[in-house]
Amino acid sequence: MATPGRTPAWQKVALVAFGLCxxxxxxxxxxxxxxxxxxxxxxxxxxASLAEGRPYxxxxxxxxxxxxxxxxxxxxxxxxxxxxxxxxxLVSVVNRGVPAINTDYILATMPALLAQYRPDVVVAMMGINxxxxxGGGPAEDGVFRRAVLSLRIAKVARYAAALWQAWRRKSSGPxxxxxxxxxxxxKEGRLLARIRTDPSDERAHxxxxxxxxSAGRRALARRFLDRALVLAPQDQAAGLxxxxxxxxxxxxxxxxxxxxxxxxxxxxxxxxxxxxxxEYLSFFESDGLxxxxxxxxxxxRQDDATYRLLEEAYLRVAERCTRDGRLExxxxxxxxxxxxxxxxxxxxxxxxxxxxAQMLGDRxxxxxxxxxxxxxxAGDPRAMTARNYRELARILHEVGIPLVAVQYPxxxxxxxxxxxxxxxxVVFVDNExxxxxxxxxxxxxxxxxxxxxxxxxxxxxxxxxxxxxxxARPVRELLEKAEPGVAGSPAH
Numbered sequence: 001m002a003t004p005g006r007t008p009a010w011q012k013v014a015l016v017a018f019g020l021c022x023x024x025x026x027x028x029x030x031x032x033x034x035x036x037x038x039x040x041x042x043x044x045x046x047x048a049s050l051a052e053g054r055p056y057x058x059x060x061x062x063x064x065x066x067x068x069x070x071x072x073x074x075x076x077x078x079x080x081x082x083x084x085x086x087x088x089x090l091v092s093v094v095n096r097g098v099p100a101i102n103t104d105y106i107l108a109t110m111p112a113l114l115a116q117y118r119p120d121v122v123v124a125m126m127g128i129n130x131x132x133x134x135g136g137g138p139a140e141d142g143v144f145r146r147a148v149l150s151l152r153i154a155k156v157a158r159y160a161a162a163l164w165q166a167w168r169r170k171s172s173g174p175x176x177x178x179x180x181x182x183x184x185x186x187k188e189g190r191l192l193a194r195i196r197t198d199p200s201d202e203r204a205h206x207x208x209x210x211x212x213x214s215a216g217r218r219a220l221a222r223r224f225l226d227r228a229l230v231l232a233p234q235d236q237a238a239g240l241x242x243x244x245x246x247x248x249x250x251x252x253x254x255x256x257x258x259x260x261x262x263x264x265x266x267x268x269x270x271x272x273x274x275x276x277x278x279e280y281l282s283f284f285e286s287d288g289l290x291x292x293x294x295x296x297x298x299x300x301r302q303d304d305a306t307y308r309l310l311e312e313a314y315l316r317v318a319e320r321c322t323r324d325g326r327l328e329x330x331x332x333x334x335x336x337x338x339x340x341x342x343x344x345x346x347x348x349x350x351x352x353x354x355x356x357a358q359m360l361g362d363r364x365x366x367x368x369x370x371x372x373x374x375x376x377x378a379g380d381p382r383a384m385t386a387r388n389y390r391e392l393a394r395i396l397h398e399v400g401i402p403l404v405a406v407q408y409p410x411x412x413x414x415x416x417x418x419x420x421x422x423x424x425x426v427v428f429v430d431n432e433x434x435x436x437x438x439x440x441x442x443x444x445x446x447x448x449x450x451x452x453x454x455x456x457x458x459x460x461x462x463x464x465x466x467x468x469x470x471x472a473r474p475v476r477e478l479l480e481k482a483e484p485g486v487a488g489s490p491a492h
Contacts (some may be wrong), residue, residue, distance in 0.1 A: 042095055047352055049079065049092040050117075057481055058082075058093045059119035061106050062126045063456060065408070066097025072461035073097070075123075077468035082476060091479070094119065102129040103388035110395060121478050122382055123471055125406035127385035163491055184215050193491055202231035202306065206238035210306040213245050213284070221245055236265050237306045237340075240277055244284040266336060272321060272329040279313035304342040311340040315348055319451050322356050330356050347376040351454025358444045366439070370410055373455045378415055386419040393423040402427060402478050406471060409435040409447075409456040409463070422435065429476045434470055435463075 050057070060066055060075040067073065079093035094117050097264030098105070103126050113119075149456035188211060194204040209224035222245060228238040239262035242432035263273040321330035334352055337345075349374040387406065396403045405420060406429040407413045413430045420426050435456075438447060447463035448456060459467065 039098070042097075045071070045076065045127075046092075046094045046096075050094070052089055052092070054092045056091045056121075057117055057119045058091060058121045058123060058475055059113060059117050060093060060095050060097060060123045060125075061110070062097040062114070062124060062406075063101055063129050064097065064099035065128070066095065066125055067099050068458055069461065069464050072464055072473070074459065074464040074468045077461075077465050078123075078471055078475070082469055082479075083473045085472070085476060100129065103127055103385055103392075104130075107388045107391055107395075110392060114395075114399065114401070119401060120406060121402055121474065121475055122392075123404040123406060124389070124392060125408065127382060127389070128408060130382045130384040130388075143443055184211070187211055187303065194303075202228045202235055202238070203304070205231060206235055206241065207303055207306055210241045213241055213248075218245060218249065220324060234265065236262050237280075237310045240280045240310070241306060243277070244281055247281070248284075266332055266411055269329045269332050272317060272326070272333055275317045275320070276310075276313045276333065279316055280310055283309055304344075307340050307342040308344055311337050311342070311345055314340065315345060315352055318352050319355070322352070322359055323445060323450065325359070327356060327359055328490055347373055348454040350376065351451060351456075355451045358379065359438055364442060367436075370436070370455055374410075374412055377411060389416075389419050390423060393420055393426050397423070397425045401425075404429060404471065404474055404478070407431055408453070408468075409467065410439075411455070427478065429470050429474060431470055433476055434466060438466060 030278060033463045058075075058078070060078070066075065069076075073095055075093045075095035075097070079091060082091040083089050083426065084092070096109075096113055096117075106124070106126055109317065191204050191208040191211065194201050195208070196206075205228035207222045209226075209228060212218070212221035214222065222242070225238050225242045228235055229242070230237070239258055243255055243258035243262060246252075246258055263270060263277055266273050274485055314333050318330045318333040318337065321327070330352075334349065334356065337349060350369045354366050354369035354373060357363075357369055393403050393405075402425045403423075404427050407414055407416050409431045412432050413428050417428060420428075435447065444451075445460070447460055447466065448458065449458035449460055452458065
């Protein structure tokens, strides 16, 4: 029997479940509303071009690297280049890039896009947001979940994953409570086993303390985090988790002391360390969704979550420092990111290193780090991307529409060619050589606004223009092949 005046545990869990479902609905609703508005504005630009009745149409599909930029997005610059070369308004280029989606979404919407726009050529630059699922087959969940999960080094991916899993688990109160406790106990059991095997395993103590913090078990959280710091006084992840605990308990002095201790990892760059701390702590309190963040690590099944989060924080702040010209701080942060006990973001790390080397004028370092990032890209092929690229090529070939497969800037086309080996009607666009040459002459920020993918980012107008020039050549040749003389000759 429940104690009078106290809410039964299952009701508390049911309230949390309701809050999670509501948060998911609000998050998805907000993203849908923003997406609807974005697509309306984008479609207005497309219609203005199509209204002129130009004889040829090119459809560009992709993610944010295709979608963003307004009139300076690469599809719109591609349209201007093609028509300038033809000497008249001959081609309409339709921009149907959508931020945060992946190749599952692109493939699913392709039949409707073909019916709506009836393109002569389809240009695809896609795959950066893909996230493979076990077994290499299509994920069972909806497009929204897969798209959000695909965001890299973005806290929304963690929140959305936890929200979705909690929503999937909604059922009766007792069942929900049991499921929640099972999640906690499984991870708790693994970590306790590690501690029994090796009582000096400070990382297991830190991870377990963070798990208890995420589950709202503050006394246990304090016990294991304190022990982690006894075993390893310089463990920054444990120190920041302890700071998060003190903040929740409104213990301002202790919170400040814990924060200072965690930031003392690099006294030479206190401002950068404070930014890292803020990035890490934002995981525990974001947008007021306390109920979500208190439980989110339960669904983050890896047993090194707290260290992965710390590495993410370092890499995010390092990119910001590089972009802002705080190069010494960026270098120090990347060194510390590399020293985090558990890796997992090597591809991003070497991309950030290349970005920094380019800003420092270190051409050799730029080339070497890009090469190392490229090796990691090549060694981690995504089954989802390959599957959907091949299916897209087949769909287009059946209706006689050529596919222009565009590789991302600074990356080799070898992997893309291998994905589409044997597929008919495919033309490839290389953006490695031209972007590397451009970055030997001008700073990174002239071509990219960020480095979200590690080695490249979203385009500036100049970067989008260079991409558009590279895409224009094969598109013009395809139009010439369809009807000789129709596209004119290149204007120099």
